[in-house]
Amino acid sequence: MAKAITDAEFQTEVEQSTVPVVMDFWAPWCGPCKMMNPIVEELSAEYGDRVKFVKMNVDENGEVASKFNVLSIPTFVIFVGGEAKRSFVGARSKEDMKKEIEDAMTAA
Numbered sequence: 886m887a888k889a890i891t892d893a894e895f896q897t898e899v900e901q902s903t904v905p906v907v908m909d910f911w912a913p914w915c916g917p918c919k920m921m922n923p924i925v926e927e928l929s930a931e932y933g934d935r936v937k938f939v940k941m942n943v944d945e946n947g948e949v950a951s952k953f954n955v956l957s958i959p960t961f962v963i964f965v966g967g968e969a970k971r972s973f974v975g976a977r978s979k980e981d982m983k984k985e986i987e988d989a990m991t992a993a
Contacts, residue, residue, distance in 0.1 A: 921977070
């Protein structure tokens with residue numbers, strides 16, 4: 886299950902993670918964000934301990950969103966070794982999400 890994190894938890898949960906992290910920048914009022922929720926949860930279950938999935942509400946946590954120039958949501962950023970390796974904006978199919986994750990992990 887994707888874990889909700891705050892600006893204060895970003896360093897510990899993402900930058901210091903020993904596994905790749907998929908970060909979902911979202912907001913409660915965002916329709917496409919709601920559409921992506923089940924896909925993110927399915928992928929989280931499929932990848933298990935191999936990939937960490939986290940969510941950050943941009944309305945409540947602007948610092949990290951600003952750091953990564955999040956202007957539209959949902960925005961997904963994939964971190965490997967604490968570094969942002971890939972990012973993309975908007976709703977995607979589960980297959981597209983998997984490809985982005987695999988590509989980021991392979992490129993690392």
